[in-house]
Amino acid sequence: MTKLTGKCLCGEISFEADGDVPVMANCHCTACRQSTGSAYATLMFMKQGDVKITGTPKTYQHKSDAGNTMTKHFCGTCGTPLFTQNSAREGMLGLRAGVINEDAEFAPKVNVYTSSKMKATVLDDGIPAFEKMPG
Ligand SMILES: [Zn+2]
Numbered sequence: 188m189t190k191l192t193g194k195c196l197c198g199e200i201s202f203e204a205d206g207d208v209p210v211m212a213n214c215h216c217t218a219c220r221q222s223t224g225s226a227y228a229t230l231m232f233m234k235q236g237d238v239k240i241t242g243t244p245k246t247y248q249h250k251s252d253a254g255n256t257m258t259k260h261f262c263g264t265c266g267t268p269l270f271t272q273n274s275a276r277e278g279m280l281g282l283r284a285g286v287i288n289e290d291a292e293f294a295p296k297v298n299v300y301t302s303s304k305m306k307a308t309v310l311d312d313g314i315p316a317f318e319k320m321p322g
């Protein structure tokens with residue numbers, strides 16, 4: 188895996204990540220749509236220890252529909268969404284793929300929560316799609 192780098196719009200928060208990315212997904216759930224302001228969230232989950240963050244993102248916590256505690260990390264100055272954590276994925280950090288410089292490294296393997304996708308979103312038939320979160 189290539190080393191991943193990225194930063195928020197204003198540059199106050201930046202990161203370097205080096206390690207395996209066991210989960211790459213597009214999430215179409217309502218919370219991801221709201222927290223990113225996008226049609227869906229692009230996620231690369233890595234071990235938290237593999238991601239070195241410079242600067243201090245603000246955080247916001249909420250409960251997922253499965254009852255897990257979700258923590259969103261974003262820049263307090265420019266508002267860019269950068270990272271997300273799910274209490275059900277202890278020790279993992281989800282990077283918002285849209286902020287990485289090495290964008291060719293993002294190859295989503297799955298679409299999740301397609302039951303709440305926007306009508307305009309066209310899904311890639313070449314990867315599995317799940318109405319909710321699988322398994
Ligand atoms: Zn910023």
Ligand SMILES: [Zn+2]
Binds near residue numbers: 215216217218300
């Ligand atoms: Zn989601």
